Amino acid sequence: MSTHIDAPKDAIADVVLLPGDPLRAKYIAETYLEDAVLYNTVRNAFGYTGTYQGRRVSVQATGMGIPSISIYATELMQDYGVKTLIRVGTTGGLASDVKVRDLVIAQGATTDSSIILNTFGPGMYFAPLADYGLLAKAAATATQMGVRLHVGNVLGEDRFYNDEMDRQKLIDYGVLATEMETPALYLLAAKYHRQALAILTVSNHLITGEETTAQERQTSFDDMIKVALETVKTL
Ligand SMILES: O=P(O)(O)O[C@H]1O[C@H](CO)[C@@H](O)[C@H]1O
Numbered sequence: 001m002s003t004h005i006d007a008p009k010d011a012i013a014d015v016v017l018l019p020g021d022p023l024r025a026k027y028i029a030e031t032y033l034e035d036a037v038l039y040n041t042v043r044n045a046f047g048y049t050g051t052y053q054g055r056r057v058s059v060q061a062t063g064m065g066i067p068s069i070s071i072y073a074t075e076l077m078q079d080y081g082v083k084t085l086i087r088v089g090t091t092g093g094l095a096s097d098v099k100v101r102d103l104v105i106a107q108g109a110t111t112d113s114s115i116i117l118n119t120f121g122p123g124m125y126f127a128p129l130a131d132y133g134l135l136a137k138a139a140a141t142a143t144q145m146g147v148r149l150h151v152g153n154v155l156g157e158d159r160f161y162n163d164e165m166d167r168q169k170l171i172d173y174g175v176l177a178t179e180m181e182t183p184a185l186y187l188l189a190a191k192y193h194r195q196a197l198a199i200l201t202v203s204n205h206l207i208t209g210e211e212t213t214a215q216e217r218q219t220s221f222d223d224m225i226k227v228a229l230e231t232v233k234t235l
């Protein structure tokens with residue numbers, strides 16, 4: 001076991017999907033995995049392992065924000081030897097052509113978090129990036145499925161409520177959407193030499209104020225999860 005995951009070492013697969021919400025982990029396991037076993041309930045951060053079309057895969061809830069995902073990503077890589085981490089999260093649209101229900105794959109992750117400074121020191125602005133192989137496979141899968149997809153720079157913010165953030169400037173520089181975990185996931189994957197990707201579904205739009213209904217959210221979650229699991233199948 002590790003500090004926040006109460007499971008034997010072999011209870012977790014070498015590839016893990018990472019939703020923020022524990023109930024999304026439960027939904028993924030119950031809807032998509034065969035023989036899913038709940039391996040973690042510490043802090044209700046549910047973790048399950050099962051198979052998807054014969055491929056062993058785990059789903060681990062990460063909670064919200066960079067501090068929380070940093071705990072789970074670190075323990076999964078350091079203590080459980082996980083090789084591939086795919087975040088399946090929600091995001092708020094920023095760019096005007098990003099619509100609610102679209103998928104966004106984070107090619108890179110901009111942040112206002114101090115994790116980059118704390119890791120590299122002043123004067124070095126490391127760019128957290130997705131694993132290109134995973135990104136290419138996921139993008140091809142989404143395109144085959146006919147899902148509306150955007151690939152590019154995503155903002156991973158420290159605060160959900162942030163009146164001080166100049167979002168328009170980020171939009172002017174091509175940032176597509178905002179969420180709260182991807183910079184840490186990509187930074188830590190680089191540290192441990194593992195593969196990481198964030199596939200996000202647009203749940204709302206910060207500029208237009210558009211929101212999804214619960215039913216619409218469910219459908220676009222399903223698209224995101226299918227893209228993630230079909231990508232996992234190729235590994
Ligand atoms: O839906 P999840 O995966 O939790 O992701 C997004 O939702 C939360 C905010 O509501 C933050 O964690 C953000 O990154």
Ligand SMILES: O=c1cc[nH]c(=O)[nH]1
Nearest residue numbers: 090091092178179180
């Ligand atoms: O962090 C997030 C996630 C979804 N929607 C937002 O507006 N922000």
